[in-house]
Structure formats: C-alpha cells, structure tokens
Amino acid sequence: DAKTTQPPSMDCAEGRAANLPCNHSTISGNEYVYWYRQIHSQGPQYIIHGLKNNETNEMASLIITEDRKSSTLILPHATLRDTAVYYCIPISYGNKLVFGAGTILRVKS
C-alpha cells in the first residue's frame, strides 16, 4: 500500500471549513483513498472514499488531484465534535486497513 504524509496537527475555527491534506505520491492505480477519523477514545469512523473523482457525502467532501498523488478532505462547517484524529489510507481491494499517525484536528470556538 502507498505511503502517506499528513500534517501532525491542524487547528480550525468552529463554523469554518477544515481542509485536511494528504500526500500519497506512490499510490498505485488500483488503490482507493479512504478517510477515517477517531474521536478521542472511540472506535474509528468511516468518512468517505474515492478513486479519482471528487466525492461528497453528508459528512465531507474529498478532492483528489488529477495525478492522484494527493487528496484533501474537506469538512465544510467544522464543529467542536469534529475534533479528532483523521486518517488518510490508500488501499487496494482485499487489503487490510493500515492506520498511520494521522492528523489531529482541533476545532476551536
């Protein structure tokens, strides 16, 4: 699976958009980009995934660059409850999820 680089931490003001970047320059053609998050002490939560097209669901939007070497998770209106560790995980079919260090997002009022 591809290696990822995410900033260790980010701050975001409540109500503003949170943009979380992820570099996955070694991603292979059959790897999807999955995003999960873990709110303190809770089980991880699936957010969104995509292959090469931008995706949007009720939680977030995922922007994947045309060369697929990086992506950005966007939380359009961050709330205090979005404070969590966010994981970007490129993965191909049938492989297990491997969690890296992720980005600690702190949403502040």
Place this chain on the structure above:
Amino acid sequence: NAGVMQNPRHLVRRRGQEARLRCSPMKGHSHVYWYRQLPEEGLKFMVYLQKENIIDESGMPKERFSAEFPKEGPSILRIQQVVRGDSAAYFCASSPPVRGISGANVLTFGAGSRLTVL
C-alpha cells in the same frame, strides 16, 4: 439496527489470567477485524476473519493470542496469560460481504474493549 457490539467495555485482569473479548458484528456482516491500540499509540491491525476462517493473522502476536469467528455467535479474541504490556484498547470492526471493489474497505467499528492488566 445495532452497530458493532463489543463486550466487555472494560476488563481488569491480573498478570497470568486469561482475557476474552467478544465482538458481535453488524447484522448481515460476515467479515470481522480486530485492532489494538496501545496507550498513546496508533491503531494496529491484528487479525481478519470470516465465518469459521482466519483470513489474515499477520498482526497477531505469535504466542498467547488467538481469535475465532464461529458459525454461530460472536467473534472472540482470547489472550492467555496476560502481561502488563497487553493493556490496551481492542477494537473490533465488521464489514458486509463484498458487493463491489469500491466499498470493500468500509468498516464499521465498535466502541472498543479496554483491557487493564494489573
């Protein structure tokens, strides 16, 4: 529609005792995964099971740890002769039978079982 149920939520054991952690997957889910999170560390994959089969146990310690997912009943993660280093949060996740490549890695996690070894 209950999510992934794990029990016990908290378990205290003395060194040398056995710990059994149970995981009931979501209804209709036939794949179960176990992850471990040591204090202040990241999530580490342990094992992936389907009904009555271990698919990938590459993350399981070679000794004292075992997992099963019987035809009937919950998945069980068993730790024999626990040591203080086994103190951690153990998370179970489940996924449905694969319906397509895209959604193959959408896992639903439980709230975790926190093991403390005295």
